[in-house]
Amino acid sequence: MSRLEELFRSRKKKALLMPYITGGYPTIHECRHVLDAFVAGGADMIELGVPFSDPLADGPVVQASAQRALDEGVTPDDVLALAGEFSGRLPVVLLVYFNCVYAYGQERFVDAAAQAGVSGLIVPDLPVDEAGEFAGICRARGVDPILLVAPTSTDERISMIAAQASGFIYCVSVAGVTGARTSLSEQLPDFLARVRAKTDVPLAVGFGVSTPDHAAAVAEYADGVIIGSRLISMVAEAGDIDIAVRAVTSFLSLINEVLEP
């Protein structure tokens, strides 16, 4: 069993808390503080994004954070180094668009990720049909290739994804891009039940999860709760990193409360 799967299986909480931040946002240094806040707020896993110029699975908030990090000159190497700084404290998964992996060299990138202690790689624009080579490279290096499943996935595709999945399956809560939403999709329980019927691999839900109520609802059906845009907005709106750190820490603590057993 992979390190990530072990983490899900041995949990006491209803679901793991998996906050996301774009690597190097707002700056490499300030991002470090946000990651410290993730740890302090009770995160179980860190999801770190590699900024990309054309993030087509992301809504405006994550897009803007990636652009800001790129403007700061942040590279995939910087994000790998950041992952390396935190992977001893919490498991880290990277979210990276395929062209960044491809340009780096698939093997070289996964090697570097493994070296940095990264546990899993999420590539939002690499559906299961295209993921064969990449997944093989990941597995050979003990890194989980994390596949995504969407409400639009047919049962046949869910089976295909389940057959290839390891670590956890990233369940996209709604058809759409990342971004905070006021309510969760009413179809979410049915969708998660459809996925659950096909696999024992842990399920984490992301895209739109933005409040403690959302987290509580997701925890009823899933093993992990991913929160991204809401946190990035908090950092953006704080304007000051100390204020941001306090806001993120207390927000995550609130979420943690609803995830307690």
Add this chain to the structure above:
Amino acid sequence: MSIPARFGPYGGRYVPETVIPALDQLAAAYERMSADPGFNAQLDGLLKDFVGRPTPLYLAERLTEKLGGPRIYLKREDLCHTGAHKINNTVGQLLLAVEMGKKRIIAETGAGQHGVATATAAALFGLPCAIYMGEKDIARQELNVVRMKLLGAEVIPVSSGSRTLKDAMNEAIRDWVTNVGETYYVIGSVAGPAPYPAIVRDFQSVIGREAREQILQQEGRLPNELIACVGGGSNAMGLFAAFMDTGVGMTGVEAAGEGLETGRHGASIERGARGVLHGSLSYILQDAYGQILEAHSISAGLDYPGVGPEHSYLHDEGRVRYDSVTDAEALAAFTLLSETEGIIPALESSHAIAYVVKHTGRFSPGDAIIVNLSGRGDKDVHQAARALGLLE
């Protein structure tokens, strides 16, 4: 018949899982419809009576004389309804959309020609339509923005990234991911995830089928060479596809912008590297870390840091030659064709003309070549006037 997902190593479907089922449905629908005589009759009828096909293959005698090289035939896609080849594809895709029961149409546009062609076809079928367009392109293609609005489309400005075609396409894909159930996404070139590159090529291949018949009638033989500009590559693939089983030479002309050496260009094949943009593996303009670079061209339709995957394949195979001409060379050809033939070409198409001007020496006077005049230049007159100082 099964639609190819790859051209050699190129192509594929590098998009979020959310839209993969929709791509499967599209591929199935297209496979079914393209074999259906009723569908094809309907498409042929629209191409004839609505688009105005066949377009002429016109021997440009004065240009031929002036350059003193090969006999130059112009495939007059500029005479299509709405003024460019783009409508061949949008009419076909709208028929598919209706067939698939879709209720809303979206598209990206650069020069605005694909946006106008999509808005036109959506109006024809009575479907609501939203067009994504970069702010920079909105400013330089004002005429087409007004046309789209007149046709009842909503034009959605895109302010991210380079504010051009690339970013408009990102935003259109995001819309599609969000509204995939009811929305049909009309991609405007032989780019994007499979099956789009093959579908768009097939709908555009009417250009080459007509041209082949016409040149046989007019010259009594096949041409020596076909020449077309390449943005995403749809007018070029449309012309080339019907000649793939022949030995006819083919040249695709990319935008060299301010010069290849300046880094400000749109020459994805000549200066790019393999990578993934907008759902397919192809040659793209990117930095060492895979960040997509801004393209540059005087013509909005060629201002794109990628190219359709089949072109990358044809390049590697050596089947098609790819070259590029600069903004200045294109502008000179724009003026030349206007003055010698009474045809104001689109700035995109001017790149193909400029290639002939520049490389007349490659051909002998007995040769016959076909240049795809992909569109007319009305949309470009403001920009040309500025560049040429005509409004002083």
